[in-house]
Amino acid sequence: MIMIETLLWLVGYQLAGELISRSFSLPLPGPVLGMLLLFCTLAARKSVPDSMKQNVPRFLSHLSLLFIPAGAAVLAYRDLLAGFGWQLLVVLAASTTLTLLLPGLLLKLLLARHRHKEEA
Amino acid sequence: MNPMAAVEVMRTSPLSGVFVTLLAYKLAVLFNRRCHGHPLSNPVLIGVLLLLGWLLATGTSYRDYMKGGVMVQMLLGPATVALAVPLYGNLSRLKRAAGPLAITILFGGLVGIVSAVGVGWLLQLPQQVLLSLTTRAVTTPIAMSVSQGVGGIPELSAMFVILSGIFGAVIVKPLFSLLGMGDDMVLGTATGISAHGIGTARVFQLSETAGAFAGLAMGLNGVVTAILVPLLAPLLH
Numbered sequence: 001m002i003m004i005e006t007l008l009w010l011v012g013y014q015l016a017g018e019l020i021s022r023s024f025s026l027p028l029p030g031p032v033l034g035m036l037l038l039f040c041t042l043a044a045r046k047s048v049p050d051s052m053k054q055n056v057p058r059f060l061s062h063l064s065l066l067f068i069p070a071g072a073a074v075l076a077y078r079d080l081l082a083g084f085g086w087q088l089l090v091v092l093a094a095s096t097t098l099t100l101l102l103p104g105l106l107l108k109l110l111l112a113r114h115r116h117k118e119e120a
Numbered sequence: 121m122n123p124m125a126a127v128e129v130m131r132t133s134p135l136s137g138v139f140v141t142l143l144a145y146k147l148a149v150l151f152n153r154r155c156h157g158h159p160l161s162n163p164v165l166i167g168v169l170l171l172l173g174w175l176l177a178t179g180t181s182y183r184d185y186m187k188g189g190v191m192v193q194m195l196l197g198p199a200t201v202a203l204a205v206p207l208y209g210n211l212s213r214l215k216r217a218a219g220p221l222a223i224t225i226l227f228g229g230l231v232g233i234v235s236a237v238g239v240g241w242l243l244q245l246p247q248q249v250l251l252s253l254t255t256r257a258v259t260t261p262i263a264m265s266v267s268q269g270v271g272g273i274p275e276l277s278a279m280f281v282i283l284s285g286i287f288g289a290v291i292v293k294p295l296f297s298l299l300g301m302g303d304d305m306v307l308g309t310a311t312g313i314s315a316h317g318i319g320t321a322r323v324f325q326l327s328e329t330a331g332a333f334a335g336l337a338m339g340l341n342g343v344v345t346a347i348l349v350p351l352l353a354p355l356l357h
Binding site: 007009010011013014017027028029030031032034035036038039042043048052053056057059060061062063064065066067068069070071072073074075076077080081084087088089090091092093094095096097098099100101102103104105106107108110111114118 | 141142144145148149162163164167168171172175176181182183185186189190192193195196197198199200201202203204205206207208209211216217219220221223224225227228231232235236239240243244245249253256257259260261262265266273275276278279280282283284285286287288291292295296299301303305306307309310311313314315317318320321322324325328331335338339342343346347
């Protein structure tokens with residue numbers, strides 16, 4: 001029964017996110033909006049329901065599984081990808097690396113300054 | 121006894137799609153443990169390769185496979201919502217760092233767009249591919265709809281997102297260790313900005329805090345990108 005409660009919460013908030021996103025044509029997909037709504041709810045009630053406390057960490061530990069079907073789409077679009085060849089791989093690798101590094105360095109810097117200010 | 125009928129079931133039944141996905145994941149996780157969690161043995165990377173091997177060997181089309189694959193993929197929605205729980209667990213850290221996080225995610229959204237388009241432009245990729253690259257760093261549903269909105273090819277954008285996610289998931293830990301950037305919040309936030317959900321799944325294995333901030337950064341960077349891309353895209357026309 002505990003898993004049922006967890007699914008009611010998660011699917012319910014996704015559905016709410018989906019409804020709000022479509023009704024107001026927001027740029028956010030339903031699940032992302034659902035995440036923000038659930039976060040606000042948890043912050044307002046100041047605790048996590050027991051069922052979610054138990055099940056969510058177990059569920060999220062298998063997050064990788066859920067991306068495997070999307071990866072198979074490479075099969076369907078391989079000609080499209082192959083058409084642009086190595087340049088695409090260079091672009092994706094360079095951009096992913098830069099987008100990890102630059103924001104990472106900025107946050108590290110900002111946090112250090114922030115802490116410095118708090119201590120002062 | 122009709123062996124051809126059995127082969128047909130394996131190829132087209134939704135059940136076999138679900139089974140093969142679970143099996144590919146299970147084997148990938150076992151392999152990852154065998155390799156002591158080496159970054160190259162990433163479960164998404166290995167799982168996808170195993171699955172592709174199976175589909176090619178059996179001559180199963182992507183469409184037939186997805187009759188079952190979509191059932192696994194459907195759980196991505198509730199899983200994304202579930203990221204709110206570890207995020208709430210980090211509420212006090214989140215409150216203390218709200219300003220720096222907001223600035224970083226805004227900046228990161230811009231870097232994600234400009235770096236992909238910039239390098240692509242240097243390598244003389246065609247305009248439609250550049251437009252499809254703008255959403256490389258964000259989660260697939262946002263990427264596809266935004267890309268379509270500015271004249272990109274949604275399917276191509278989805279591919280860019282997945283390949284970037286796998287690449288980011290593989291390199292993030294070695295890269296950050298090399299640079300001595302070990303803080304969970306920094307690691308998680310950067311991963312969420314650059315490698316969305318696949319990166320988030322990866323850093324969850326490292327720490328729940330990193331996973332929580334990755335989930336937050338992924339969601340907010342999605343918003344930033346969805347707003348910035350339509351504003352910046354006219355520069356490419």
